[in-house]
Amino acid sequence: MRTGIFGVAILVAAAPALAAPADQEWRTYGHDYGETRHSPLSQITPANVARLKPVWTFHMRPADVTGKFAASENTPIVVDGVMFVSTPYGRVLALDAETGKERWAYHVPGGDQPATRGVAWWPGGGGLAPRIVFGTRAGLMIALDAKTGAPASGFGADGVIDLKSPRVMQGFEHAYFGVTSAPVIYRNLVITGSRTQEIPAKGASGQVRAFDVRTGREVWHFNGVPQPGEKFHGTWDGDSWEKRSGVNVWVGLSLDAKRGIAYLPFGAPTFDQYGGDRKGPSLFSNSLVAVDAATGKYLWHFQAVHQDLWDYDLPLTTLVDVKKGGRTIPAIAVMSKASLLFLLDRVTGKPIFDIREVPVPTDTDLVGESPSSTQPMSVTPPLGRTSFKMSELANLAPQQTEGCNRIIRDMNIVDGSFFQPQRADSGVARFPGSWGGVDWSHASFDPATGYYIVNSTDMASPQVMKREADGTYNLRDGYQWFWDKVSHMPCQVPPWGSLYAVNVNTGQVVWRHNLGVTDGLANPDTGRPNMGGPITTAGGLIFIGSTDDRRLRAFDTKTGKELWSVKVPASLYGTPLTWRGKSGRQYVGGVFTGGFWGDPAGADDVIAFALPEEK
Numbered sequence: 307m308r309t310g311i312f313g314v315a316i317l318v319a320a321a322p323a324l325a326a327p328a329d330q331e332w333r334t335y336g337h338d339y340g341e342t343r344h345s346p347l348s349q350i351t352p353a354n355v356a357r358l359k360p361v362w363t364f365h366m367r368p369a370d371v372t373g374k375f376a377a378s379e380n381t382p383i384v385v386d387g388v389m390f391v392s393t394p395y396g397r398v399l400a401l402d403a404e405t406g407k408e409r410w411a412y413h414v415p416g417g418d419q420p421a422t423r424g425v426a427w428w429p430g431g432g433g434l435a436p437r438i439v440f441g442t443r444a445g446l447m448i449a450l451d452a453k454t455g456a457p458a459s460g461f462g463a464d465g466v467i468d469l470k471s472p473r474v475m476q477g478f479e480h481a482y483f484g485v486t487s488a489p490v491i492y493r494n495l496v497i498t499g500s501r502t503q504e505i506p507a508k509g510a511s512g513q514v515r516a517f518d519v520r521t522g523r524e525v526w527h528f529n530g531v532p533q534p535g536e537k538f539h540g541t542w543d544g545d546s547w548e549k550r551s552g553v554n555v556w557v558g559l560s561l562d563a564k565r566g567i568a569y570l571p572f573g574a575p576t577f578d579q580y581g582g583d584r585k586g587p588s589l590f591s592n593s594l595v596a597v598d599a600a601t602g603k604y605l606w607h608f609q610a611v612h613q614d615l616w617d618y619d620l621p622l623t624t625l626v627d628v629k630k631g632g633r634t635i636p637a638i639a640v641m642s643k644a645s646l647l648f649l650l651d652r653v654t655g656k657p658i659f660d661i662r663e664v665p666v667p668t669d670t671d672l673v674g675e676s677p678s679s680t681q682p683m684s685v686t687p688p689l690g691r692t693s694f695k696m697s698e699l700a701n702l703a704p705q706q707t708e709g710c711n712r713i714i715r716d717m718n719i720v721d722g723s724f725f726q727p728q729r730a731d732s733g734v735a736r737f738p739g740s741w742g743g744v745d746w747s748h749a750s751f752d753p754a755t756g757y758y759i760v761n762s763t764d765m766a767s768p769q770v771m772k773r774e775a776d777g778t779y780n781l782r783d784g785y786q787w788f789w790d791k792v793s794h795m796p797c798q799v800p801p802w803g804s805l806y807a808v809n810v811n812t813g814q815v816v817w818r819h820n821l822g823v824t825d826g827l828a829n830p831d832t833g834r835p836n837m838g839g840p841i842t843t844a845g846g847l848i849f850i851g852s853t854d855d856r857r858l859r860a861f862d863t864k865t866g867k868e869l870w871s872v873k874v875p876a877s878l879y880g881t882p883l884t885w886r887g888k889s890g891r892q893y894v895g896g897v898f899t900g901g902f903w904g905d906p907a908g909a910d911d912v913i914a915f916a917l918p919e920e921k
Contacts, residue, residue, distance in 0.1 A: 326885065326887065326888065331885045331886065332885045334488075335424040335426070335488040335558065339560060340562065340625030341625065342624060343624075343842065344750055345842070346843075346844045347843050347884055347886055357917050357918060358916065359918065360915055362913075363914070364399075365910050366897075366912060368397070374906075377394060377900065377907040379423050380422065381424050382912065387403050388452075389401040389912075391912060392423075392424060396417065397412060398412045398440065398455070399411050399412075400438075404893075410454060411455065414446075416444070420441075420442055420443075421441045421443070421485045423486060423746075423880065424440070427491070428449075428519045436451075437450060438452050446467065447466070449465050449519065450465060461519070462522035467522040469515070470483050474500075475510050477549065478508065481503055482509070482510065483501070485501065487556065487557055487746075489558075490560075490561050491519065492566070495517065495525055497515070497516045498515060499554055499557075500554055500555070502576070503551055503552075504552075504576060505780065507584075508548075508550065511529070511531070511551070513530060513554075514528045514530070514602075516599075526602030528597055528602045530553035530572045531553050531590075532589065541586060547588075552575040553572050553588075555570050555572055555573070558746075559622070560622060560625060560638070567605065568597050569596055569638060570595045571620035571640070572595060573591070573592065574617055577779075578615075579615060579616070579781060581613050582675045582676070592609055592618060593607045593609040593620075594608050594620060605655070613678040616643075618644045623638050623639060623641075624749050626639050626751045628810050629756065635658055639758055642743075642744075644738060645743030646683060647813075648684045648686075663681070664680055664682075666678070666725035667723055671729050672727070673773070677725075677727045684813065685814075686808055686813045689762045689815070690743045698799050700800070702795060705793045706790045709790025717782075719733045720734065722766075724737075728771045729771065730772060734769060735766040736768075738766075744760055745837060747836075748760075750841050750848070755863055756810050759806070760808070761804065761821055761836050761840060762803070762806060764798070764803065765788065766787070766788035767787070769781055770782040770784065789835075795824060801820045801832060803820065803821045803835055804818050805850065817866040822855045834855050837852060840882075843884060846862060847863060850882065851878025851880075851898070852878065854900075854905040855877070856874055856905075857871050857874065859871045875908065875911050878896045880896060880897055882896040891919070893914055893915070894914075894915050894916075896912075897912050
């Protein structure tokens with residue numbers, strides 16, 4: 307355990323030494339289970355945000371671990387003055403949220419790693435103490451005593467249950483199955499999704515499950531691929547449903563606790579780049595499904611992408627309130643990696659703004675492929691680039707030009723349009739790429755303005771398909787991203803990354819600004835590839851890391867103007883958080899490790915920023 311001046315980011319202000327109300331801490335992964343990432347704190351404002359300074363830093367890497375740093379996408383939670391962090395070093399930590407001092411550390415058994423993005427807190431009850439609950443990369447669920455870090459008595463075997471049941475593994479005992487995101491707590495239930503393999507098609511199930519947080523007993527499960535006898539089973543062609551992997555909730559889920567509704571954003575079926583062996587709607591792929599949180603009973607669904615051939619999974623959804631026609635509609639904001647925003651009534655699933663089925667390209671030379679002829683589109687324009695022409699190649703530096711021309715030559719890249727199917731005879735620089743647009747990193751909703759704040763990346767996936775000896779298809783070896791891998795400059799003209807504000811009351815974009823800079827260019831204001839989301843505060847601010855330029859930024863929520871930026875040891879690829887300490891100060895913080903977009907993991911810092919204390 308080491309503390310210093312750069313690590314988790316904290317923001318501070320002043321007040322009496324009282325415990326902070328629940329909504330003034332950061333008690334869940336998204337601040338609240340509606341995943342709004344909005345805090346009512348307002349001590350830090352556009353007028354004083356430029357005065358923020360690092361307050362403390364905690365280094366996550368244990369002293370006995372040497373070698374390279376490890377990457378994290380974690381967003382800590384703060385409960386009763388304690389910060390809980392899952393680290394990429396096989397540990398879950400409890401830190402004093404005002405000083406960064408370690409209170410306890412739990413080592414995940416067997417060299418396993420806790421879920422990449424976070425943990426959940428259960429407040430206790432019935433004589434049981436509060437618990438920290440999280441999944442692991444190897445498919446376990448673990449419950450700890452929140453005060454001591456000891457395994458929770460009565461939960462599974464010594465605080466651990468194995469999620470890899472025979473029903474889930476579907477006969478593929480060595481298939482990949484793990485947990486990457488924080489679970490959700492509803493009453494005495496802990497609800498979790500999972501991550502499964504990307505390829506091949508058959509493997510572990512992506513079903514969502516709820517467990518009794520006191521005992522670890524399974525209470526309900528919901529199949530992303532409906533089984534025989536279940537509603538919508540007939541949307542799968544023939545036996546294409548059987549032992550199908552994917553259609554999983556790997557990004558986490560949101561919850562309307564008042565109404566008892568859980569929202570499950572399912573991803574694509576495997577293999578997610580070829581659909582010849584799974585023709586048709588194949589529900590609940592790429593769909594938001596609303597279920598009764600207590601029972602798992604189906605309520606409604608919305609499919610955001612038909613017959614996914616592009617790995618356009620759904621990110622985590624955000625609960626919002628829409629003012630329209632003189633009334634306030636409880637709504638939910640739904641996106642896919644295709645960067646299309648849909649606003650639905652979260653009780654009924656009905657669209658608040660018109661959704662049209664728009665014709666899209668269907669030409670492909672892949673045997674057996676039968677792309678959907680239409681895709682759903684909303685009144686909100688796409689939040690990012692959706693096509694590419696060779697005339698849009700950038701020429702900002704010799705190295706960029708050389709690297710991009712090599713990709714175009716090697717992959718036989720041609721012009722591509724929105725929802726262009728894959729081909730084997732030529733490559734497409736497909737926008738958005740398989741990482742978005744908008745990926746798992748989520749959004750924030752500011753209720754005062756009605757603005758939905760989300761970041762987006764303009765990075766294509768340059769892809770060509772190849773046919774294997776058994777007749778199946780796979781991606782041809784080549785390039786992961788459409789950029790020069792030396793200069794890290796994308797091949798198309800900027801912007802390369804953006805921050806958007808959408809007014810949910812109209813469905814229209816209010817403002818867009820470039821997010822991130824390319825250091826070394828004469829005009830560095832290009833925007834940068836990004837991963838990790840924003841938060842908003844009642845002080846009128848947006849905080850976001852996300853970019854590969856190693857900065858934490860603050861923006862004015864109303865205008866999108868950048869107000870503050872600080873260089874950090876490594877990029878933040880999770881989401882920041884903000885909370886009020888027992889002293890009354892407001893903090894803003896995050897986990898800074900780097901480790902994405904070709905940016906090597908270069909730190910292990912949890913950093914806290916705050917305003918100077920008043921004398």
